[in-house]
Structures are given as C-alpha cells and as structure tokens.
Amino acid sequence: MSSRKQIAVVSKASGDAIDAVSPVPLHTQIREVLRRRILDGSYAPHSQMPSESQMMEAFGVSRITIRQALGDLQKEGLIFKVMGKGSFVAKPKAFQSLSRLQGFGEAMAPSGYETYSLLLSARQVEASQVVAARFGLRPGEAVFEIQRLRYLNREPISVDVSYFPPAIGERLVQEDLATRDIFVILENDFGHDLTHADLQIEAISADESLARHLGTDEGAPLLRMERMTYAGEQPLDFEFLYYRGDAFQYRLRIERS
Amino acid sequence: MSSRKQIAVVSKASGDAIDAVSPVPLHTQIREVLRRRILDGSYAPHSQMPSESQMMEAFGVSRITIRQALGDLQKEGLIFKVMGKGSFVAKPKAFQSLSRLQGFGEAMAPSGYETYSLLLSARQVEASQVVAARFGLRPGEAVFEIQRLRYLNREPISVDVSYFPPAIGERLVQEDLATRDIFVILENDFGHDLTHADLQIEAISADESLARHLGTDEGAPLLRMERMTYAGEQPLDFEFLYYRGDAFQYRLRIERS
C-alpha cells in the first residue's frame, strides 16, 4: 500500500451516535457501534481498525473507555490486537467460540461456530392477542419485547423476537445480549430452571423488513418458529424466530437435561 | 482428604507470591492466584470473595489491577459480581462455555462443559531423546515445555505436557493459556494451518506427581496419550496427555476440517 489515507471510518457520521447521558455505559455503546461496523462490513476482516487515540478523539471519550470496548470485543474473538501495530478485525472461523447458539441452535450445531447477536430493539410493549394468550394475560397488558439479529460466522442467520414478563425483560437488557445466550442468563444468572418448551414451525416468505435484516430477497423462504419456554409451570420466554431457509437444516432435540 | 478449616485466604501466606518486577503483568498473576484458589476450593462455589479494596491491600496493587483480574475471571464465567454486594464464585455448570476442550476433548465432548487450565510450568528445556526424535532435533537441543493441569467442570481431568519449537513456545506463554485452546491460538493468532496429528495411546499407573495433580490414588489407572500435531510437514506441537481413567471415554476423530 502507498500512503496513509484514512484507514477506515471513525467519525460518527452514520446513525452511530454516542449518548453521554444515556443510562447505558459509554464503553457498551461504543462496543456495539464497533460490533455493528464489523458485522456489516464497514470494518472488513483482516483490516486494521482505527487506533485507540483516533477513537478517543472520534468518540470524545478517554482511552480507558475505548480500551474497555476493544477488550470486550477481543475476548469475544471478534478482533485481535498486535502490540505496536494496532487492532484488527478477526477472520471468521469455525472451531472458535462454540456455545453461543441458543436452544434451537444449541441442538443444531454439532460442532462450533462463531455466533453474535445485534440488538435491534428492547422495550416494553402492549401484548398482542397471540402473546397475551400464551402468557395468560389480557391483550394490552405490558410485556417486554427484545428483537435481535443473530449472526453465524459473520453472516446474518435469524431474526429473533422474544417476549418476557416485564420484570425479567428489564433485567435482561442489562446483560450482554450480544454474546450471551438468553437461556444461559435465565438459568445461571437469574436462577430459573428451564424445564421444557412448546414450539411450532412453519415456512413463510420474507417480508421487506426480514429480507433486509437477513440479506435475502423479499419473498425468499424462511423458517418461522414459535416457541414458548417454561420453568416448570411458569411461562418465561416466548419467541418468534425467523431463520433463513437456505442456511438451516432442521434437527432438534427439545429436552434440556 | 484432610479437613480444611480456613475460611478464605486473602493474604499471600501460601506460595502465591506476587512479583512486581516479573515480566508477566500483575493482573495476570493475580488472576491466576485467584483461579487457583477457586479451583482448589479455597474459595468455595457460591461463597463471597474478598472485596476489591481488601484485595487491593492484600496484593498491594491498585484497584484497576484487581478489577482487570476479576473481570477476566468473570468473562470466563468462573465468578460473578453483584453490584453493591461483591464478587462470588460461580457454581460449576455444564451447558456453559463450551469450546474450550482442545483436540482430544474437542471431539470428545458432545455437549459442552466448563473447562479451564492451570499453568504448572512453562520454560525452555533440553529435548529428551523422544522429544528430539519427534522434532527431528538432536537430544539436548532447546525446546519449549508447557505443563498444564486441565479441569472439566471444576474437577482436574488431565495433565498435559506439551513441547514446541522455542520460537512458538515463547509466544504461547504470552497468551491466555488458562482458557484458550492451544489449537485455536496456533490457528487463529499464529496463522498455522493444522493439518493432522499422529498419536498413540496406552494405559499406565499414576505416579506420585500425577496422582497429586489429578486427585487420584497413586497407582490409579491413567490414559496416556502421545500426540504430535502437524501443520503440513512441519511438526508444531508434541504432547503427552495423562487423563484420569475413571473420567474419560475414548471416542475420537482425528481429521480437522
């Protein structure tokens, strides 16, 4: 390569605003911005990322904050650093970080693949007819909705729309949903004992929104799952999962222990 | 099998000296001391660990250093923290953090278990007859030896004695050998393309040292493996693995891709 031209985008030109007064920590916001840039290709695999001091300036925070964000990404295996040179985007690899596929994927992936999630939204909403019925609520009562876009080996693989009782949802959003399995959080951190799940499956066509997220054509075949997970009698987690039809085989074991 | 009366050790009474001038970072030293205390039971599962300020004083370092050590352990899932309360030792769980079993274990663990390694020693030594022969060296030439004790779900499962060309060994010790798979480091960080491995297996009796590490009786049956891993023609990693006979079934697939 020749001269020093810009390495990559640093400024917050796009919708990656950092909010200093937000309740979510700066390093978390920055980590997610960087994760998005990696997953959407702004930072290509093997390319060098901006230096820590460049990011300091670009985001307007101190170096310790940048380092926290980068350190998190490094521990996930999304980037690697070389002392004296800089930070680089890691090449997606199978046989690295297993364990991240949740439930469905857990049973599905015989070996390990790299998986991450992008948080699309997380908010309290009024329960729709279907959701209310599943939780034994009245339509319009509050439930917590979390939408995520899941990646398998750096490719978008599914859109997950999950509903939780408000109390659980509030706590979930404080966790690291990008890399941790919701099942594991529920079991480990919250102490819920997941017992079983009911599910149903069908095939649908991608609408505009799903197609955009999953990078398929509109109308492409998707696998749609509806799954309610229980801890004993208590309904905990109701999910709609939209999997890319061309990327998944269906093989599943529902029992969990 | 002796009864342990101590509650929680904070001071560096035992052999857990922190060396300020050592080339290995303080937070790494501290992390490993804490890991040892967790794995050997000094800090029992679910028990509260000393507070960050207590550790600051006990180790004679700043809080940021303690936090780095604790943060690493937390990301591994060995401990968890509760704001306003403190740090606690996590309960060992299967179905959490897969992906850490290397090679042999990788193929062996159908689902996931929690695995860690304790670094027993890492140093340059003179190649023994056997090691030299495998690497195509003359006996007495320098090779790098790494000894580790591996845990599966908080129980010691195997002693690994690995030999590397000096250049590779020197780099390996700078990596996080406690949680990262050497195979993954070699492939991902170092760019070596592991192709195949030769191995042989036999059953032996535990000598005093092995029995002590593995927590078995002297004379207990062990599985002994000798494995040479190659990247193409180049021999990269020669290992002796001593597995507890009562804890392992042999089922293996050698191809890697």
Added chain:
DNA sequence: CGGCACAACCTGTTATGACGAGTTCTATTA
C-alpha cells in the same frame, strides 16, 4: 547505496482519583 539509529507511532500496564448506583445495617424519628 546500504545499514543503522532514532523518532513517531502503536498497544500494554498501572496508579490515582472521583463520582454514581446498589445493598445492608444502623440509628434516628414519628
């Protein structure tokens, strides 16, 4: 022209300091 020393960058480590937020126990108050 080739080699070597140095400056200019990078990340790694660590300290100090400050404030915020959550928990728990205590002491004051109604």
Added chain:
DNA sequence: TAATAGAACTCGTCATAACAGGTTGTGCCG
C-alpha cells in the same frame, strides 16, 4: 414499635497521567 433516613459498605464507570515495550518509517552516516 415500626418506619424512615442515612451511613458505610459494595461494585460500575470514566478521566488523567505516566511509562514500558513493540513496530515502522525516516533520515543521517559511512
């Protein structure tokens, strides 16, 4: 006595600062 306010602890976040150790380019010198 019971409720409440607060003190005293905990971890979480973020800033500033300094130095070490590694890499890379530049420019001087032979």
